[in-house]
Amino acid sequence: MAPATVAARLLPDPTAVRPRRPLARGGRFPQGVMAGQPDTRGITLWTQLQEPELRGALELEVARDPGFARVVHRQRVPVRANAAGTASARVEGAPLRPHEQYWYRFATADRSSPVGRFRTLPPADSATPVRIGFWSCQMYFMGYFTGQAALADEDLDLVVCLGDYVYDTYLDLTRREPRPAGGSGVARTLPEYRAKYAVYRSDADLRRMHANHAFLPVWDDHEVANDYDADGVDGVGGAAFAARRAAGYRAWLEHMPVEHRPGTAPRVFRRARVGGLLDLFLLDARQYARAGGTLLGDAQRRWLLDGLTFSRAAWKLLGNPVMLMDMANTIDGAVIGAPKHSWQAHADERRLVGQTLRARGVDDVVSIAGDAHAFYAGVATTDGGSRGTPFATEVVAGTIAASNLATSALELVAPLTGPLAGGLGLAANPHLVFSNATAHGYTVVEARREELLVQLRAVDTILRPTASVRTLASLRVPRGRVAVERTG
Secondary structure, eight states, X not given: OOEEBEEEEEOOOSSOOOOOOOXXXXXXXXXXXXXXXXXXXEEEEEXXXXXXXXXXXXXXEEESSTTOXXXXXXXXXXXXXXXXXXXXXXXXXXXXOTXXXXXXXXXXXXXXXOOXXXXXXXXXXXXXXXXXXXXXXXXXXTXXXXXXXXXXXXXOSEEEXXXXXXXXXXXXXXXXXXXXXXXXXXXXXXXXXXXXXXXXXXXXXXHHHHHHSEEEEOOOSTTTSTTOBTTBBTTBOHHHHHHHHHHHHHHHHHTSSOOOOTTSOOOOOEEEEETTTEEEEEOOSSTTOOTTSOSSOHHXXXXXXXXXXXXXXXXXXXXXXXXXXXXXXXXXXXXXXXXSSSTTTTHHXXXXXXXXXXXXXXXXXXXXXXXSSSEEEEEEETTSSSSSOEEEEEEEEOOSBOOSTTOGGGGGGHHHHHHHHHXXXXXXXXXXXXXXXXXXXXXXXXXXXXXXXXXXXXXXXXXXXXXXXXXXXXXXXXTTSSOOEEOO
16 A cells, blocks of 8 residues: 655635545545644644555645534645655634634545644734643653653643654664564665654554644654764765765655755754744754754854844743753763763853853743753753853753663662652752653643743653653743742
């Protein structure tokens, strides 16, 4: 069975009464549905169609109710057969109103996709509090995505992935991931990267999270290769690496609810204004990185600094694939966990960003970071530790299912080892107020006018398909101060 692709931009349809004219017949929607790039009056809607024949059309419906009695937009979407079985469409304008909930579905002539829902963003003058969920790092082979099941049930305006949505590695641990015939221990080709997304989306909890929330993703390294940069990975560069990176990028773009113009370089750093209280800046810490040079690249760094400088939102959030803060070990105080493409390895650029924000008087900057496979909270300074000048607060959002100090059998003793390891981490890092490298889960941020509330949410297991969720810690960032307070 061959997959088909849809990629169309839907124009506003004031009448919203076009007749259904689906041409494709049969087919399945194995990867569910997704809604992405939300705006006050816009959304990108995505699905994957698998059908016997790669021709015809899908029909998209958007409604104000889950039963589709009040359809506000209906559009036939032409099917293309040249890219990975994905289907996406942009809906904008009159059919959608700010900060309202909608339901959507795709259909062939005789079969419908699962129903998804999304909430448009509040207008720029809104003082309504907003809630965003953040997560990163899910290894299919390491465990079940029980954190996604809990995230699906949260009341959120938006969910953000900070990278490592898939891992290029093939391993057989808690779950076995099918490997392409003749493949190596890592994905390298476009069919292999595409297969990664198909396997990961076979997880019902991941599909349910996507069906319940609008989504904004950014990539980190494992969507291509561990710790790669603009020059290559593990000493391999040139045409061979360029082909591998292009395959990883193409698969990511095909499988995410984001707009991209074919034939142009992908730009995944982006800004989302979420009401009047929050400005979100998602960063690309891989595509422009060069060893001994830059993490962000000149253009992205200027975009970030200028955007932060002129933002009028109460809170400026950085969606950071890698953490700003340094982490020192408990033995000799040396910085740990600093691969060649991290803020720790680009200390001069971090200092430049921090000093520029201080010089320009930019306050209330909060970094929400991924990559570390742990939960941390503290203050980011110009030197990364406790001796520099504070310029932002930071929360490291945890891992859905990746290796940490509670991986595999260690999960059984995590209730004992977690507090001990966390206490040692705080002692060695005075700029931290919270440390936990044994839990798995995600982070929820609620922006209010005078405070930013943070909940670190942890599941009790990733070794079984179901789990309970608890609040690991509650934090507060007060407006006008570079500080994190623990409230629970």
